[in-house]
Amino acid sequence: xKRPSPPAPPGPTCPRRVDPGGLALLFLFLLxxxxxxxxxxxxDSVEYFSYLHxxxxxxxxxxTNEYRYFQQLNPQAGIEGxxxxxxxxxxxxxxxxxxxxxxxxSPAYLLAHGGALLARALGAPVEADGLSRPYILxxxxxxxxxxxxGLFLSYRLxxxxxxxxxxxxxxxxVWLATPAFFYSHASPPWSHSVSLFAVALLxxxxxxxxxxxxxxxxxxxxxxxxxxxxxxxxxxxFLLIPAVEALAAGRRGGVRPLLALSxxxxxxxxxxxxxFAPQLAVYRILGGRFAPxxxxxxxxxxxxxxxxxxxxxxxxxxxxxxxxxxxxLAGLFLLGRRDRLLGLSLGLxxxxxxxxxxxxxxxxxxxxxxxxxxxxxxxxxxxGLAAFLAFLREKGWPAWLLAGLGGILVAWNLGLIAxxxxxxxxxxSGLLWDRLPExxxxxxxxxxxxxxxRLFLERGSLYRNPGxx
Numbered sequence: 001x002k003r004p005s006p007p008a009p010p011g012p013t014c015p016r017r018v019d020p021g022g023l024a025l026l027f028l029f030l031l032x033x034x035x036x037x038x039x040x041x042x043x044d045s046v047e048y049f050s051y052l053h054x055x056x057x058x059x060x061x062x063x064t065n066e067y068r069y070f071q072q073l074n075p076q077a078g079i080e081g082x083x084x085x086x087x088x089x090x091x092x093x094x095x096x097x098x099x100x101x102x103x104x105x106s107p108a109y110l111l112a113h114g115g116a117l118l119a120r121a122l123g124a125p126v127e128a129d130g131l132s133r134p135y136i137l138x139x140x141x142x143x144x145x146x147x148x149x150g151l152f153l154s155y156r157l158x159x160x161x162x163x164x165x166x167x168x169x170x171x172x173x174v175w176l177a178t179p180a181f182f183y184s185h186a187s188p189p190w191s192h193s194v195s196l197f198a199v200a201l202l203x204x205x206x207x208x209x210x211x212x213x214x215x216x217x218x219x220x221x222x223x224x225x226x227x228x229x230x231x232x233x234x235x236x237x238f239l240l241i242p243a244v245e246a247l248a249a250g251r252r253g254g255v256r257p258l259l260a261l262s263x264x265x266x267x268x269x270x271x272x273x274x275x276f277a278p279q280l281a282v283y284r285i286l287g288g289r290f291a292p293x294x295x296x297x298x299x300x301x302x303x304x305x306x307x308x309x310x311x312x313x314x315x316x317x318x319x320x321x322x323x324x325x326x327x328x329l330a331g332l333f334l335l336g337r338r339d340r341l342l343g344l345s346l347g348l349x350x351x352x353x354x355x356x357x358x359x360x361x362x363x364x365x366x367x368x369x370x371x372x373x374x375x376x377x378x379x380x381x382x383x384g385l386a387a388f389l390a391f392l393r394e395k396g397w398p399a400w401l402l403a404g405l406g407g408i409l410v411a412w413n414l415g416l417i418a419x420x421x422x423x424x425x426x427x428x429s430g431l432l433w434d435r436l437p438e439x440x441x442x443x444x445x446x447x448x449x450x451x452x453x454r455l456f457l458e459r460g461s462l463y464r465n466p467g468x469x
Contacts, residue, residue, distance in 0.1 A: 003269075004054075004469040009074070014330055015056045017021055018304070019159070020087060020154060020164050020168075021164030021165065021167050021168030022152065022155060022156075022159075022164075022168070022415065024168050024172075025151065025152065025155055025168055025171060025172065026152075028172060029148045029151075032185060033144070033366065033372060035185045035186070035458065036136045036141065036144055036188065036454075037082070037140075037187070037188070037454070037459055037463060038136055038140035038141065038188065038189075039136070039140070039187075039189070039463065040070065040136050040139075040140075040189050041077050041463070042077055042078075042187075042190075043072050043077060043078050043079055043081075043082055044097060044190055044191075045189040045201075046066070046067065046070045046079055046082075046100055047063075047082070047097035048079070048097045048101045048189065048190065048191060049136075049139060050066035050067065050068075050095065050096075050101070050107075051097075051099050051102035052105060052109050052130065052135075052139070053066050053105060053130040053131055053135075054066055054072065054101075056106075056109070056113075056130060056459070057112075057129070057130045060399060061092060061095070061282065061285050061286055062092055062093065063092075063093045063095055064083070064093055064132050064266065064336045065080055066085060066131070066316045067082055067083040067093060068174035068240030069131055070182065071083060087286060087288070089288035089289075090285070090286060090288050092286055094286070094293060094295065094409040095286060095455045096292070096293055096295065096296050096435075097109060097191070098191070098229075098230060098233055098279055098282075099199075099230065099278055099279055099282045100191070100194070100227065100230030100231035100232075100278075100469040101190075101191040101194045101195075101202055101231050102361070103230065103278070104140050104142070104194045104197075104198075104231065105138070105139040105143075105194075106108075106143070107137040107142075108139060108142035109130075109135055109138050109139060109142075110364070111138060112134045112135045112137070112138035113128060113130065113135070115134060116128035116132070116134050116135075116227070117328060118196075130364065134464060136189070137349070139188075139189050140188040140189050142276075143184065143189060143193040143194060143310075144188055144192075144193065145182075146193045146196070146197040147175075147180070147184035147188075147196055147197065148184075149192035149197050149200075150193070150197035150198075150199070150200035150201070150378060150379070150413045151175055151200075151311060151378070151382075152170050152197070152301035152325075153197075153200040153201060153204045153379065153382070154171050154174075154200050154204075154378060155167055155168060155171045156204065156381040156382055157200075157204050157207060157208075157379065157382075157383060158170060158171065158386040160207070160208075161335070161338060161339075161383075161387070161390075161426055161455040162386045162387065162389075162390040163390065163393075165389075165393070165399055166386050166390040166393055166402075167386045168405060169386075169402060169406055170328075170382050170385035170386035170388075171272060171382045171386075172406070173324050173385060173406045173410065174175040174308045174325075174328065174378050174381040174382045174385055175378070175408060175413065176410045176413065177322065177324040177406070177413045178321075178324065178325070178370070178374075178375070178378075178381070178413065179192075179321070179322070179369055179370035179371065179374075179375060179413075180192070180193075180196060180375045180378055181413065181417075182369045182370070182417055182420075183338070183369075183372060183375060184196075186369075186417065186421075186463070187369070189430075190372075191231050191232050192372055192376070193375075194231050195228065195232045195235055195375060196375050196376060196379075197377040198224070198227050198228040198231050198235065198376075199228050199235055199338060199376045199377070199378075199379060200378065200379040201224060202221065202224040202225055202227075202228055202238055202239075202241070202360055203238070203346075203379045203380070204379070205220065205221065205307045206221055206224075206241055206242050206245070207342065213318035214345070215263060215264065215267055216270045218242060218246065218264045218267040219267040219268075220238075220271065221242040221268060221271065222239070222267060222268040222270060222271020222272040222273075222274075222275070223268060223271040223272070223274060223275045224271075224275075225239035225242070225268070225271070225272050225275070226240060226271060226272035226273065226274065226275025227275045228259065228376070229272065229275075229276050229279075230275060230278065232373075233279075233292070234312075234353070234357070234373065234376075235281070235376050236272070236276075236355045237349055237352035237353055237356060238243075238349050238376070239268065239272060239350075240345065240348050240349050240352055241346065242268055242350055243265065243268060244344060244345045244348060245341060246261055246264040246265055246268065246340055247261065249261065255404050272339045274338055276312065279316060282413050290312060297376050299360050300359050300360055300361055301359050301361070302359060303359075304354075304355045304356075304358035304359040305358065306357070306358035306360075306364075307354060307355060308358075308365045309358070309363070310354050310363055310371070311354060311355075311374045312355050313430075314431065314433065315364070315429065315431050315432075316363075316365070316371065316430045317365035317371075317432030318354075318371040318374055321370045321371055321416070321431070321432070322356045322413070322433065323370070323412065323449045324373050324385070324406075325381055325385075325412075326381075327384075327385060327389075328380075328381040328384040328385035328387040328388065329350070329381075330384070330388055331383070331384035331385050331386065331387035331389075331391070332346055332380070332383070332384040332387070333345050333347075333349070334384075334387040334388060334391050335383055335384060335387040338387070342383075346383065346384070347375070349380060350377055350380055350442055351375060351410050351419065353373070353376070353377055357371075357373050358372070364430065366428040366430075367428050368427075369416075369417065369420050369425045369427075370416070373455060380417050383466040389402055392394045412440075415439075415440040416431075418444045418451060419436065419439050419440070419444065421462050421463065422444070422447075422451070422462075423439075427459040
């Protein structure tokens with residue numbers, strides 16, 4: 001009997017190819033870094049930041065000294081009004097910002113403190129007080145990095161379905177053609193960039209572990225969903241995504257599927273509760289109860305009277321500010337053809353966000369740039385838009401045409417940003433259509449050179465509050 005020949009020695013390993021889409025996004029991100037404006041000026045950003053200094057330097061949650069410090073730096077920011085409001089039960093100053101953003105910032109903040117201490121030891125005139133410039137820079141650039149990490153996770157998820165070009169173009173557009181870009185670069189010390197990352201991480205881990213039936217997976221997803229809610233409470237709606245999966249798996253009759261469904265949902269809820277527990281403790285310390293301050297709850301109306309205006313209001317509507325999201329939402333239906341559970345879950349999570357936003361009296365976010373509450377859904381929009389762009393590519397649309405149309409949408413968003421910066425007195429009015437066309441097509445292009453000069457050399461003259469510096 002002939003003996004089998006020994007196996008051939010393995011050949012040289014083929015090096016893994018660099019993903020061109022991911023490389024393009026990294027290059028775009030690095031190119032954008034000079035546009036980052038590290039500043040702490042508005043009430044919301046001061047509330048997020050104050051947790052770090054108050055906990056790590058004062059050992060309490062009394063924000064009186066932090067609010068007073070930033071109010072003196074920028075008297076026009078409205079911080080004085082927050083300083084005067086105190087909880088009737090505890091007597092502490094109000095802080096309606098969740099604590100999660102500060103927790104995500106804390107590694108960068110602690111690194112900045114270590115750097116400040118080292119610089120002082122070497123004789124540099126740096127204040128290691130937790131409030132000075134190094135700490136502001138740390139949290140702002142941490143937000144920028146979290147934003148890019150969330151965008152990259154969104155891209156990796158798109159690549160599980162689509163080629164590099166539609167995936168990279170989709171991620172670039174849902175960043176550059178929506179308020180996500182403004183809050184990652186022009187106003188980074190808010191919660192939105194961290195929220196973008198936390199939700200993208202939840203959706204990425206959920207989808208990449210769908211083939212793993214281990215019950216502990218739902219505990220992990222609950223923890224990630226609780227972290228997202230810890231950053232922005234309304235982001236708890238993204239737990240609908242793994243919950244829908246659990247319900248789909250348990251739709252068959254019988255005792256065993258029902259028990260499995262109950263166990264998965266219990267693990268999901270347990271994980272979410274554990275991750276959200278720090279916020280419950282903050283509620284208790286600040287307001288004497290395990291619930292948000294009544295000033296927040298009082299703005300909520302359960303039947304969501306602004307559900308449809310959230311999408312189509314001519315001055316504040318999501319699809320009016322961000323027309324790029326129209327094909328993104330259409331793409332969710334196309335995505336459902338490839339993966340029914342994914343399309344259904346993402347669609348329900350988006351509708352839940354619309355419902356929650358429309359339930360608040362302040363749904364329009366007066367004074368803010370655009371519908372910022374939807375930045376958390378960036379990963380959903382990226383997947384939908386990638387599906388839509390891939391569909392157009394399959395129909396023969398050339399890449400240069402899609403990129404050109406995307407450039408128009410980016411120019412629209414950049415024009416709105418310039419208008420928002422140059423006309424601070426109109427920020428509470430939304431989109432003013434009797435003035436906007438002339439500004440976008442004439443005034444802003446005519447002032448483009450001076451605007452760019454000030455953006456790079458005199459940025460402080462651009463970013464100012466209404467009625468003040």
